[in-house]
Amino acid sequence: MSGLVRVGVVALDPVLEVGAVGALRGSPDLEVVAPGGPAGVAVVVVDAVDERVLDLVRATRAAAHAPEVVLVATELAPADAVRAVVAGASGLLRRREADRPRLARAVLAAASGDCTAPPDLLAALLTHRAAPLADPAGGGLSDRERAVLRLVADGCETGEIAKRLCYSARTVTGVVHGITHRFRLRNRAHAVAYALRAGLL
Known part of the structure; x- marks a missing residue:
């Protein structure tokens, strides 16, 4: 088991x-x-x-x-x-x-x-927007981070995101981990919700 x-x-x-x-x-x-x-x-x-x-x-x-x-x-x-x-x-x-x-x-x-x-x-x-949230890093999201998060928001899994963006699965995982760590978020779903609420996507 x-x-x-x-x-x-x-x-x-x-x-x-x-x-x-x-x-x-x-x-x-x-x-x-x-x-x-x-x-x-x-x-x-x-x-x-x-x-x-x-x-x-x-x-x-x-x-x-x-x-x-x-x-x-x-x-x-x-x-x-x-x-x-x-x-x-x-x-x-x-x-x-x-x-x-x-x-x-x-x-x-x-x-x-x-x-x-x-x-x-x-x-x-x-399309949902709430009150803007502060970006602790002061730099928003990079184009790569935004592209990965958009596909996460579309329901794509790591392998599919990697294939669509021509990255390795490890790179996709690293991008998501970097976002969650920088913004002190719990997981990738929280990262998507945060980015949407903050107007970063």
Whole structure:
């Protein structure tokens, strides 16, 4: 079982938890762990995104094993998506779209450091602007960083980004790591949300 991605489910409603566990157990690439067990990815299932849910995402990311978080919500507006990513979510799904294959893909993408979101939500996120944020480095993004982040925002994984931009996968990973380190961000999904909010993309 060592090659399987360990995944846990966190839900405020026991019925939602049972449904998510059932869907995840059907994937041959995943191992569902008991609540509170060490997992590489945690699926957080909620009805709506509010402060309590954002606190739950933050607390889940802050757990000892620091799992990546895939947030599955009944209602998920663009502003909610930005807030969830800033709180630490790596993947976003609406419950009606979270069938077994999509949920498994989102978990596997999060485990490999990629972020996922519904295509229409990504399109809305790309046009969403909030109040500008300060750039601690004072230099914004380079053309290369902007190109990589745009493809991350489009839902591309590391290998696909490397192929499209004619970079190595290591270079793409390094670019994303450099952005997250410089801006003190949690992950690549947070980097995309930050860049969008700051008007850097």
